[in-house]
Amino acid sequence: MGDRSFSERHSASNPFFGFFGPTKDAKTVSTLQGHLVAMSGEFVGTFMFLFLAYAGHTMVVDQSPLSGAGPNGTNSATTVVYISLAYGVALLVTVWTMYRISGGLFNPAVTFGLIITGNIPLVRGVLLLPVQIIASIIAAGIISAILPGSIRTVETTLTPTMSVAQGVFLEMFLTAIFILNILMLAAEKSKDTFVAPIGIGLTLFVCEIAGVFYTGASLNPARSFGPCVVGRNFQTYHWIYWIGPLLGALVAAGYYHFVKFFNYEDANPGQDSSGGQHGGS
Template sequence: MASSEKKHSASNPFFGFLGPAKDATTSSALQAHLVAMSGEFVGTFMFLFLAYCGHTMSVDQSPISGTGPDGTNSATTVVYISLSYGLALLVTVWTMYRISGGLFNPAVTLGLTVTGNIPFVRGLLLFPVQIIASMVAAGVFLTAIFIMNILMLAAEKSKDTFIAPIGIGLTLFICEIAGVFYTGASLNPARSFGPCIAGRNFQSYHWIYWIGPLLGALVASGYYHFVKFFNYEDANPGQDSSGGDNGGSHYSHQEAEG
């Protein structure tokens, strides 16, 4: 009974009802490439979605008196835009680096490919994924980004787990920058419910603040189970290495051959 309960634990891929696609020692180079491609798509998508929302909010909310000469953005607006891109990149790379490396940029991919830090085939596969993700970064549940960050920084254990609260807090911060202007960026049904009780007023659209976050949590959890199922650790090995330990090699021999 205890063995069965352990097997069907929620911490296992697909709750233990489906075992890993392959044993970690026999995962193929193709599987590793596909997992990395999925991570790069999701990461690029999350990064640019947050950055785009923060950028447009900064411009739309900039007062007329705050614009610079010749209709250019004021210094304040430029700072907000920069924060949107910089913090969005920080939290999404931190979330996804152990799956794909957290490149999110064809120029970065090219640089790492020509210097031999990632295999040529991997770089060739990541280019179109990053471009497609940039084109579709127009809508996603903000809660999905927040939950994915929690799962990869706190639920998954690594050398930086002890500072996961910093990453989680920064993720919430950038999600608020991206979403407050458009939706209120609750990301938390309890946060939405409390003020309604205190104010004795439930908006007709209050249900959105339950359905949105809950669906976002399911989306993030689904992808988390997906990468666990396909042994994401083999897609980009050595990411937790400090350079001098046994985890220092970047790719397995199978990936090098791929």
Template sequence: MNLLANVSPRSTSKQSTVELHVVAASGEFVGTFMFLFLAFCGHKMAVQTQPGNANGPDGTNDNSTVVYIALAYGFSLLVTAWAMYRVSGGLFNPAVTLGLVLTGHVPAVRGLILLVPQLLGAICAAGIVAAIIPGPTSIVQTTLNSSMNSAQGVFLEMFLTSMLVYTVIMLAGEKSKDTYIAPVGIGLALFVCEVAGVFYTGASLNPVRSFGPCVVGMNFQSYHWIYWVGPFLGALVSAGYYGFVKYFNYEQANPGQDSTGGGLEGEES
């Protein structure tokens, strides 16, 4: 017997703004948790199954392990964002949230509310992975390559995050005929950014992704701040460029991209 078969949605006329914020917050907690739980599990597996003689310089991950780690994060985001975007927007990232608030796609109050469940989701994901998957939590911490300094790490995190946030703004924030498959593009954006950055900074691109394992492992590196400053700067960069192209009507610079027919130069058939 299906106990939920006859459950009817509550009347929208009875729902308050506070209740809607709570629903969205629940979606961000569940989505952030599942995104990072799956990603941390994949990350640990990739490192622990790496052949002992396949390490890169200074004991770093070899290139094939970097690709596996990137796949774990990129495809985990793709699946979880697609599952949750109709509930909360599928943000799971304070930097993404900031970018959407600055561009007017998410109200500032909602953005502040979503920070807490994102933090809690990340901590819970790291804690449960630490409890049920063998191996130290340090495996999934974001670490700065010994050849990199903090300034280099900040700027790499900034540029990588700007790519991710801009992708979210243009595919999900700006509505178009492609919006329904935005999670695919967003997941692939994270994947390519992870490939570019895992070896050097751990490719956080998300403050709570770095924060959760540090809390659970009770180990905050002296340079942990770069995983907050870099992603937030990336959000500012992407929001700034979006504001520039939006002000100058980017739709007119390359017309016809949302044409539903075979017409040219924006003509609808």
């Protein structure tokens, strides 16, 4: 008989009730196992984020009496705020749930930004990219199947007054702001890191407010790709929702490398202090 009783070894507090062997110590977990667990976290997290966001977006458009009341049949300001809340809060709660498993990226542009800043290994990033895209397609597919109306409602599209070039640059700058926030709050560890999901969710919220009316505020190739696949409807300018966010990741990563190279901590010291002297003179 072992050191532990049957009930201890097979209690509900053990993964799979202890029938698949003891839980491994973190030091013994293989690199492959780590990648697989992170991939599962990205799949579940991306699905949760986009499922909630697409559902919220669909509800807002279907229920708002002001939907389509803007110029040329576009969404009104009120509708834009509610859509922005759906995406921002959905990201906040899902990142907070999943960041300990995979980092809570849920976005190929964010993944690219973390790769080129050295915050995740290249292999890990390459493995996460297809998982995020597949999860977005499945989220869009399930929303399409269980909610009335067309999934095309949640596609990212340019407002009639926006040119393709304008769309690319707006997506680039909004994504750069979003990813820089992630780099400084989450990738750069500080006493505030544990509440980084709040800052990340709020940043997406304000970026959505700025961009939903004009481009749909994708900031995430997977977010735009899933509904287009399920709705079988790709705009001729769909490529801007890949190029814009990826360029934004480069801009954010460039500034991140700049401040890291010049040791930004020395420019305004004491900001992570728990008390005593402040950073100012």
